[in-house]
Amino acid sequence: MPTPFPVSLILLPGFSLFALGAVRSVFTAANEVNGEVLYKITQYAVEGPQVLAQCGIALTAVPLEQLNLQQNGFLMIIGDERVDESITGIVSKRLQSQFNQIYNDSGWIIGACGAGSQVLAECGFLEGYRAAIHWQILADAVKRYPSTIFTPSLFEIDRNRISAGAGAAVLDLLLHWLGLRHGSTFAAEVAAILGVDRLRSSDERQPVPASAQPALGSARLKEALELMAANLAEPLQAEDIAQLVGVSRRQLERLFRQHLDTFPSRYYLELRLKHARRQLKQTTQSILQVGLACGFTSGPHFSTTYRNFFGYTPREERARHTMPQIHTKNSEEDIQ
Template sequence: METGDQHFDILVLPEINLILVASVIEPLRAANRIAGRELYRWTLHSPDGGTIETKSGIPVPVAGAFRPGRETDPLFVLASYNWKRHATRELKFQLSQTARHRSLIAGIEAGSFILADTSLLDGFSATTHWEDFEDFSRTYPQIDTVRERFVIDRKRITTGGSLPTLDLMLELIRRAHGYSLALEVSRLFIYEQERTRADLLQMPSVGNMRILDARVQAAVKLMEDTVEAPLSLARLAKRSGVSARRLQHLFREIMGVAPHEHYLALRLNAARRKVIETRASFADIATETGFNSASAFSRSYRSSFSESPSGTRRRLKTKAISAG
């Protein structure tokens, strides 16, 4: 599942929301940090090469003006307010030309309007911010407009706002590098205090899924608390107040994976942190994350992360020596 490093071109239009830019970049940065390698790179552009002034007054520096040639890397077009003012005839011509070569083009929030206005969404399914949905669908009847947080349709992507964009990036990470990495990235953006029953509807996002079922939430919390000694599905289900079969169904429906897949991802992510951050033996790490043996741990680790635990440490040691 691991692929080579991926580069994104990011075109940022003026009057952007700062959080929208962060929603694209921060999951990629986090994935690099967690993986301990450069899985993702990105280059920011503005229409004229000038620093972008965000609506919050915090400037976003860019590498230069958007002057595409025959690049094939994915292109993300980010826009928030007054997109018509900034989507000049020249910019739309550039987008139309570069679309011939790009592996995909994403319209992020109001960026979906710019792609639609350039006829780059004709015949595709797409979405946009909920406040603009009716206007978008009425203005562009040739586009199959759907009420989703984000839409991936062949070589086109559209999102409905900042948090849906974060969900999109987690989904792209999952598709490229697996559920374990996407889960760990998502957990970096979750702020949780001790919950009471009144908090049950204030759930974190995991990819594009929101845990709105108290029974699934209870099972996930149990998994997080029992990484060292994993519970059987039957015990998880009983303590979560549901049958094992029903829990399987709920996990598939809400989380998109089976309970054992989520459980294993939690344990492997805990193990990878220990591999990277401690000098503990692999046998001890295996025990501390619920594996029967170091060999079983090593097999699961390699299957998920495309390298052995010793390979991770060796690579990071080499990187540290080179940096020194």
């Protein structure tokens, strides 16, 4: 029996559980179609033997420090919207040490979905390659990594580098990749097992929420949104934002009402609160630390504002998302 092709999945903190499920389901179905274990998955956690998904569910996995890549295989980094700089540094250091000799080997497939492409770019593994990345960080990635051709496409397959944008795009990516590797009939059988009746092509763009689209048509509004996103811990005043983007405060309010049907202050508050919610779900920072990092002056101020917006307190939010635990084996697992 041929040796199964190793699949190494690196789960970034706050990764998409949906994306992970899609990846594992594709390879499980591929094994079913093949009739024997064709692909063998091991999943790795960046920090310690456990990692928290974006939805608050914890999974156990092999610590990243134990990653020991062979001479060929499939590596994919699974993230969601954004990656903490410290996490990027940890993954980059480990991958660069592992791939120092072999990462350009034609036997290796190196991939990412969501914000995982940011990590690959930081490692230098995407220089001169086309790549997809989560639409929320596309603009920033284009600026930060000019040697990588980031696109708004659902996914990209460029030689031995593969990448997907947000959510379900990784399913389309892997089914197309299986078609290239094993033939279209094999990929169609895998798709049938998964109940997929239409594959989206790589030239389709990632769907972007209507609330985020107007910024593409208004340079000043786009600048204002970027300023807000970059200044969550120390929120800017509306007058300062207006001055920085070159409009009056009244003009800024008109732009927000016209394109987003809200006021700058309301949008900014919602942005900070949603970021706080992600931090409560994905990190172990204290509630006070989260509040201060999102621009609230005290614990009570943060708690009251959070409850008024979401209907429950930060403490209740954390309790709702840290109790569920799903544990998987922390050693290599054959998927049958």
